[in-house]
Amino acid sequence: MIKKNILPIIAIAFSLFVISCDNTSKFKIEKGKVGALTTTTTIKELSTIFKNDSIVKNLSEGAQGDNYFQEDDEYFIFEKGGKLLLTILPKQQLDSTSTIKSIEINDVRYTTASGINLNSSFSEINANNNINRIETTLTSATLFLNDLNATVAIDKEELGLKELITQKVTKEQIPDLAKMKSFIVWFN
Template identity: 40%
Template sequence: MKRILFAALIASVLFTSCNSEDKFAITATQVGPLTKDTQVNELKTLFENDSVVDQNSGLSEELNVNAIEIYEKGGTQLLSLMPVKEGNPKTIKTVQIFDARYTTEEGINLNSTYKDLTDAYEISRIETLISSIVIFVDDINAYFTIDRDELPGELRFNMDTKVTKAEIPNDAKIKYFMIGW
């Protein structure tokens, strides 16, 4: 009887640890338990141990202007989700990562640098914005924002200059990490 209980305990621990890892896994088709087919009405079940804050009500629901935010019990924000504007049932269009535990198979998370990103993935394109640059990685349907303050002098202040892959410092930190389906 003790052996059966011990085996059940070990199986339970292994199952829980596997689930824990999957909870923060990012691939081209998932962010933790979310996929592009996840319906908004499933979020409270998927994040049953967390807080789901859906500010989409009234006029904002019709326009889908407000994100759905996921907070860990205790207040730490995990994710911000933007639902698709049209279609029924509503699914998730973009996911903004707020917690560094969410990590890609190649080890990229919010604590990664530009060098980490280029070592792990092929950069698809770079868009230069007024206060930041956006780096697209099509392999995982992701885009990463780096603040212009991370760039060398003239690139930091010249808003008309298009930034290339080679001009971004290796130690530039990722400011935002988003998945878009």
């Protein structure tokens, strides 16, 4: 009697384990990989990979267009319900066979093996990643993370610096609690 009752319990436990493993890999960030997306994924494969989500395309006009300010195609991946997950830029514009140039992470569920996500502070990023260099722009400091081939931008307000000044920023100047403004994984 006990053996008959334990079999369904084992089947349910195994099913839950498989589902939870699949869900964590869906939101995992590694070098050359974001969820199911890899360096070999093409733009036309996005509709298959994100078949349960919505894809909004913002296409450039290419060399023939008059919009000189939009140089890259953008593919926005929205979860059902409207939550923005990812912003994807292809290497070649107006080409569905192009591979991916970069992926901007827009959802906190996307996480690295060391636990870094959009809500991570500078101290967490610094402790778990090798920051190769820091470049400053007019509004932010960009950290280059070689172990993920990623960049993290931190707003100058978080650093206590005035905007519109391209003053060089060092790791020591960044407060431990500074939050990231953007997180981009590069596929080049």
